[in-house]
Amino acid sequence: MSTPELPVTFRPTRTRIVLLSTGGALLAVLTALSLMLESFTTADRVTFIGTGLLGLAVLALLSRPKVVATEDGVTVTNLTTTRRLAWAQIVRVNLRAGDPWVYLDLSDGTSLPAMGIQTGIAKQQAIADARALRVLAETHGTGRSAA
Template structure:
């Protein structure tokens, strides 16, 4: 089973989901702003509040679209909705994407589990499975643990 490892650095992100979110963000901003400008009875302050609300809603969708997992020679950076965490390869014990999981979970050497929203089966299930397998293969190939040294 000599699966070809991806060339590093590699970025995993939910491409279709990201495209849907960014398109929706742009559409919401344009529609609400257009409505605000077309309504003649609105004061300038009210129009500004419409535009501000549209920008806020678009910003939330853009934050949802920023999720990714970046693997490079020294480790993995997991960018979730509001957080970013850098991991060395040795910290990743297991990469899991079980049936029904909303995204990949990384089991870490400190006993915790980190969700990696950048690989999620939502719209593109087969793509997410392939990405999870690639990240798992990278983690297994890169995390060299010393013999006799036990994690725990």
């Protein structure tokens, strides 16, 4: 496999589309219902719209993960955290059968989930992205790969 051109962003695009579309539809339906039901008070309407906004916010949070590879290293953005790694810190890139997403074995002996490459809806894309990140880690760092 050839080395991908940097910078490159790995992100579960189909999953993002589904999550954000669902969130938008949820907000639209709850807003429309709150405005159409004449028996609703202002507080009821605010509650319905607030619930739609909360649902959209949660689904937007779930669509946040990504992995950005640059010449300097990798930035892993998961649900609520972002971690910057130098290439030398990545020992191995793992996506084993049954794993929900890629795991990065790090030089300090820990493992970091990289939720930006996940098998959910687009398994073949996740496998291709994991291979590309593995090639990058082998090219730019001291890592070695594992299936």
